[in-house]
Amino acid sequence: MVQSAVLGFPRIGAFRELKKNTESYWNGKISADQLLAVGKDIRAHNWKLQKDAGVDIIPSNDFSFYDQVLDLSLLFNVVPARYTKYDLPALDTYFAMARGLQRKATESSKAVDVPALEMVKWFDSNYHYVRPTFSHSTEFKLNGSKPIDEYLEAKALGIETRPVLVGPVSYLFLGKPDKDSLDLEPISLLEKILPVYIELLKKLAAAGVKQVQIDEPTLVLDLPENVKAAFKTAYEKLTSTEGLPELILTTYFGDVTPNLSAIEGLKVAGFHFDFVRAPQQLEKVVSILNDKQTLSVGIVDGRNIWKNDLASSIKFVKEAIAKVSADRVIVATSSSLLHTPVDLTNEKKLDAEIKDWFSFATQKLDEVVTIAKAVSGETASISEKLSANAASIKTRKEHAITNDPAVQKRLGEINDALATRSSPFPKRLAIQKEEFHLPLFPTTTIGSFPQTKDIRVERNKFAKGQISEEEYTEFIKKQIQEVVDFQESVGLDVLVHGEPERNDMVQYFGERLKGFAFTTNGWVQSYGTRYVRPPIIVGDVSRPGPMTVKTSVYAQSITKKPMKGMLTGPVTILRWSFPRNDVPQKTQSLQLGLALRDEVQDLEAAGIHVIQVDEPAIREGLPLRAGQERTDYLKWAAESFRVATSGVKDSTQIHSHFCYSDLDPNHIKALDADVVSIEFSKKDDPKYIQEFSNYPNHIGLGLFDIHSPRVPSEEEFIARIGEILKVYPAEKFWCNPDCGLKTRKWEETKASLANMVAAAKYYREKYATK
Numbered sequence: 001m002v003q004s005a006v007l008g009f010p011r012i013g014a015f016r017e018l019k020k021n022t023e024s025y026w027n028g029k030i031s032a033d034q035l036l037a038v039g040k041d042i043r044a045h046n047w048k049l050q051k052d053a054g055v056d057i058i059p060s061n062d063f064s065f066y067d068q069v070l071d072l073s074l075l076f077n078v079v080p081a082r083y084t085k086y087d088l089p090a091l092d093t094y095f096a097m098a099r100g101l102q103r104k105a106t107e108s109s110k111a112v113d114v115p116a117l118e119m120v121k122w123f124d125s126n127y128h129y130v131r132p133t134f135s136h137s138t139e140f141k142l143n144g145s146k147p148i149d150e151y152l153e154a155k156a157l158g159i160e161t162r163p164v165l166v167g168p169v170s171y172l173f174l175g176k177p178d179k180d181s182l183d184l185e186p187i188s189l190l191e192k193i194l195p196v197y198i199e200l201l202k203k204l205a206a207a208g209v210k211q212v213q214i215d216e217p218t219l220v221l222d223l224p225e226n227v228k229a230a231f232k233t234a235y236e237k238l239t240s241t242e243g244l245p246e247l248i249l250t251t252y253f254g255d256v257t258p259n260l261s262a263i264e265g266l267k268v269a270g271f272h273f274d275f276v277r278a279p280q281q282l283e284k285v286v287s288i289l290n291d292k293q294t295l296s297v298g299i300v301d302g303r304n305i306w307k308n309d310l311a312s313s314i315k316f317v318k319e320a321i322a323k324v325s326a327d328r329v330i331v332a333t334s335s336s337l338l339h340t341p342v343d344l345t346n347e348k349k350l351d352a353e354i355k356d357w358f359s360f361a362t363q364k365l366d367e368v369v370t371i372a373k374a375v376s377g378e379t380a381s382i383s384e385k386l387s388a389n390a391a392s393i394k395t396r397k398e399h400a401i402t403n404d405p406a407v408q409k410r411l412g413e414i415n416d417a418l419a420t421r422s423s424p425f426p427k428r429l430a431i432q433k434e435e436f437h438l439p440l441f442p443t444t445t446i447g448s449f450p451q452t453k454d455i456r457v458e459r460n461k462f463a464k465g466q467i468s469e470e471e472y473t474e475f476i477k478k479q480i481q482e483v484v485d486f487q488e489s490v491g492l493d494v495l496v497h498g499e500p501e502r503n504d505m506v507q508y509f510g511e512r513l514k515g516f517a518f519t520t521n522g523w524v525q526s527y528g529t530r531y532v533r534p535p536i537i538v539g540d541v542s543r544p545g546p547m548t549v550k551t552s553v554y555a556q557s558i559t560k561k562p563m564k565g566m567l568t569g570p571v572t573i574l575r576w577s578f579p580r581n582d583v584p585q586k587t588q589s590l591q592l593g594l595a596l597r598d599e600v601q602d603l604e605a606a607g608i609h610v611i612q613v614d615e616p617a618i619r620e621g622l623p624l625r626a627g628q629e630r631t632d633y634l635k636w637a638a639e640s641f642r643v644a645t646s647g648v649k650d651s652t653q654i655h656s657h658f659c660y661s662d663l664d665p666n667h668i669k670a671l672d673a674d675v676v677s678i679e680f681s682k683k684d685d686p687k688y689i690q691e692f693s694n695y696p697n698h699i700g701l702g703l704f705d706i707h708s709p710r711v712p713s714e715e716e717f718i719a720r721i722g723e724i725l726k727v728y729p730a731e732k733f734w735c736n737p738d739c740g741l742k743t744r745k746w747e748e749t750k751a752s753l754a755n756m757v758a759a760a761k762y763y764r765e766k767y768a769t770k
């Protein structure tokens with residue numbers, strides 16, 4: 001019997017229990033014990049669900065209160081001294097590393113003021129991990145027992161699990177040196193960290209663990225030679241030490257074959273590969289297995305929501321079996337299911353026919369089990385399932401929504417002229433200077449202002465029909481008025497309306513475009529307690545009518561300062577939706593570009609002369625390896641943006657915004673936006689600032705972290721700006737936060753922006769007299 005395996009299950013709870021309770025804990029409404037109990041319930045529920053579905057290999061330690069990489073940092077004592085010096089309880093140190101902590105002294109505790117660690121995208125997904133930060137003084141040691149505790153917790157429920165750990169090479173490589181140790185190369189710490197892995201693995205073995213899923217996803221990246229070599233060092237050690245559990249070396253999100261030599265010959269018990277992303281690697285990866293090693297075949301997509309084409313998966317797994325042998329093959333999810341929503345059965349509003357095309361994490365359990373049964377010859381018990389599956393796949397292929405001739409015709413008419421601004425940047429800049437008369441160090445924000453409880457309550461009332469559209473519009477106008485009043489009073493130069501009408505920057509547009517489907521409960525963790533509900537692109541995309549014009553026109557009507565029109569860009573809408581898997585992403589992105597082009601032009605015609613088209617997802621969409629696919633991606637991503645933004649006059653200023661990834665300025669040049677703003681407050685490496693100083697157009701390097709409630713002082717802003725100005729030219733310098741302020745509270749927002757504006761004024765005066 002071929003076994004089935006799951007690499008990780010969403011940990012947010014079917015109804016976002018984790019978010020609600022974590023935030024209650026942060027707000028002091030529940031105790032640490034209460035929060036811990038919620039985690040325990042979620043884990044128990046998930047394990048039982050998988051067991052009941054018939055999954056053979058069920059993961060543990062896939063749960064996390066914030067991020068699994070941060071969990072490991074705590075477990076290994078990779079906690080910079082700035083966090084430990086406050087002697088906080090472990091859970092609070094953990095959250096301080098994740099989101100910073102600032103609180104006044106009380107009678108029983110001293111004041112705390114510490115920024116968060118950096119947070120970055122997890123490979124090409126919209127999940128973010130907290131980047132491990134190493135110093136010369138980092139002393140690895142086992143500082144806890146989470147993986148062991150959770151294994152035993154499952155065992156106590158009668159469920160045998162396979163713990164998941166990020167492996168040593170990936171853990172180090174995904175980290176960075178801390179400010180005080182910029183010359184440190186994390187991978188050089190391998191010899192130091194291995195004993196701690198060994199200690200942990202020994203303890204797991206002592207608890208009864210037979211096998212560990214050890215994740216080394218960096219194997220799908222282009223790796224420097226020393227990192228490649230590190231796999232041998234690490235795994236020869238881990239497989240030759242007595243008394244450790246077996247290891248399944250697990251990779252996902254891409255093709256491992258360019259790095260195959262790095263893992264060839266390792267004596268691990270088996271390997272897991274992602275054959276959804278890279279089916280072509282089968283032949284080659286099989287060639288490195290010895291005659292005992294297991295091949296875990298990732299065939300049920302952990303990154304998308306389309307129903308598995310069971311017939312073709314079964315065929316694929318059979319091919320694998322023919323090459324290996326049935327007792328050594330495991331049918332698995334391609335990656336952790338963390339990136340998919342929890343349960344399709346909680347969707348009550350989806351069109352029944354379209355709903356039948358989807359499969360969420362819970363449904364994927366059954367897919368893995370069904371494929372495993374089918375390849376084991378148990379076809380009788382599942383034949384009905386297989387024919388229903390085939391019918392569903394066929395209906396989708398033939399459905400009218402997947403085929404809109406008008407959209408396809410317009411797509412064929414895209415050419416260079418349509419995707420190019422009339423004049424080059426220097427000429428536009430001169431015209432825009434006349435148009436806007438902005439001071440040096442212009443200040444602006446990224447778009448959203450605090451999404452207060454009031455806003456959510458009214459939005460819900462409107463959604464439930466408890467208030468009329470007019471009442472809701474009036475409410476939104478009032479919010480905009482408040483945001484505008486504040487920005488004028490604090491002295492910002494280019495204003496925003498605050499985005500109170502938007503639940504989410506992608507969902508909002510998806511709901512106004514043709515070709516999308518939406519869930520009511522399809523939440524996916526983006527970072528910490530920030531979850532998103534990605535819309536699903538089901539067909540050809542077009543814009544039935546204006547989406548944001550009324551709101552922006554209203555916002556501009558109440559101020560004399562320039563008001564930014566605010567749109568989400570084509571690549572970001574694509575990336576933060578679940579894309580179609582039946583047409584190329586390029587096609588979907590260009591369709592979105594055309595739809596947004598109409599919106600941009602309508603905004604301009606309505607008197608909005610600064611328009612920001614956000615593309616925070618552009619970097620995460622970058623194919624993980626250099627090569628043709630990456631070159632092509634950069635081309636069509638930029639083209640889609642230019643299709644959206646090139647239809648305007650030279651005097652209209654196009655902004656764009658990027659965040660939470662290691663952005664390469666060369667990747668965004670081709671977008672030709674007049675002004676870009678990027679997340680930057682956590683970037684310490686001077687090389688990174690240097691790279692951006694060559695960026696040709698104007699740029700705002702984010703000056704404060706919006707994930708953290710912490711308020712930087714005016715002096716801190718002045719110091720940071722001064723730091724950047726050492727390399728960065730003043731005439732291109734915009735001042736802005738890292739990203740939108742929607743997750744912040746008003747008091748923090750007001751204080752931070754006031755200090756930022758004061759710092760901008762300080763430099764304005766300083767440079768005026770120069």
Ligand code: MET
Binds near residue numbers: 614740
């Ligand atoms: C993740 S990028 C967010 C950009 C958006 N305009 C906002 O401010 O919320």
Ligand SMILES: [Zn+2]
Binds near residue numbers: 446616657658659740
């Ligand atoms: Zn952002």
